[in-house]
Amino acid sequence: MGDRVELTRRGFVLAMGGVALGGCSTSLEMPDLGLDTTTTGSIRPKISVDKGITDPDLMYASVQEGPFSLPAIPYAKVPREFQRQIVPDPTGEAPGTIVVKLAEHHLYVVQEGGDALRYGVGIGKAGFEWSGRAVVQYKKQWPVWTPPSEMIARKPELEKWRSGQPGGPDNPLGARALYLFKDGNDTGYRIHGSPEWWSIGQNMSSGCIRMINQDVIDLYNRVPPKSTVVVA
Template sequence: MKMKLVLASAGLMLTVALSGCMSVGTLFTDAYGSKMDAGYQLPAIPIYKVPEQYRRQEVSFHTDEAPGTIIVDTGEHHLYFIEGDGKAMRYGIGVGREGFTWKGATRVAMKREWPTWTPPSAMIKRQPELAKYREGMDPGLKNPLGARALYLFTKHGDTGYRLHGSPEWWSIGKNVSSGCIRLMNQDIIDLYNRADVGAKVIVK
């Protein structure tokens, strides 16, 4: 069943079709400016170039999952942080390209600020030029994991997948990654501050 989402921002009304919930949301359009973070000057995002449905916003979202749960809707390119009382914070995301998609339930086992990125061996095999980062790429503004990373594990161990930031804000809303879920850097910082280690993550 398709329902309607009505968003109000700066006097502008936007109707968007969503599945599963009816929502009146507040856009956080002013949250994407330049800021100093842990010694890094995070650049501003030209947020007017990002479709409104992919900007951070609080929405109504009804679920049986507990507050603190993270639900990733890869088809809609949205990530929801469940707040409780029928509310969730929603973020736009980039997801795995064809051949790299996945679904399932995991948990946040670790959180890292400005993490080191180490490409997996399978990626190095596909892209030999990444071999120089076999021991890890230093944190920084060009690091593919961006400003923050949440590491996803199951009872069998590390899935290899992350919820992470990305300097490539233009990739949000697209199928671009090798399976990880990427957010704009300003959004992953916000999610990092909300989510706890041990949080349940559902990818569908």
């Protein structure tokens, strides 16, 4: 990675398989191997050990961006399986690929070295599910939401937003949106944030993949346009 980091005595003991350094009581200044003992214990890329994945108080803290404020997420009410974390990659896809496993309500970003970043997601309700491969054509911060005509027909109260609801904390697309295209055509589906954090892990959307706002900001910062998306 090229970065010089420090190894604590505890990290060195872990690296040596738990062998104690007999009689030593002082800290050792040595290079940090970057071990993450909370998952598989292998040496990870730097992206996999930052505090944005390991400290829920930081992951789900309140956010202030210009005029927009996001409240802190009461993560104790979010099942642990749907909180952002590092896991062994179960997908077999190439590093950088986004994989959504619908049955699990999980989104994975495949990493080098056999791991993945995993986020909880909400998915389409019955009749709105979809699957397949696509690409992130582009991304937007605080996107405008424009309900399709068929949605307005089902919910006439949305007529006021026919020309688009401005971005903001109450916008259904949340703080970020990734726009999914297939063969150069807009699928109409998005990976996006949601103010309804309690809906993560459920089938409630009109086909889009929804995330906790703090999670979709993290995802937005990690994946570039043209990234491959697999929904299965």
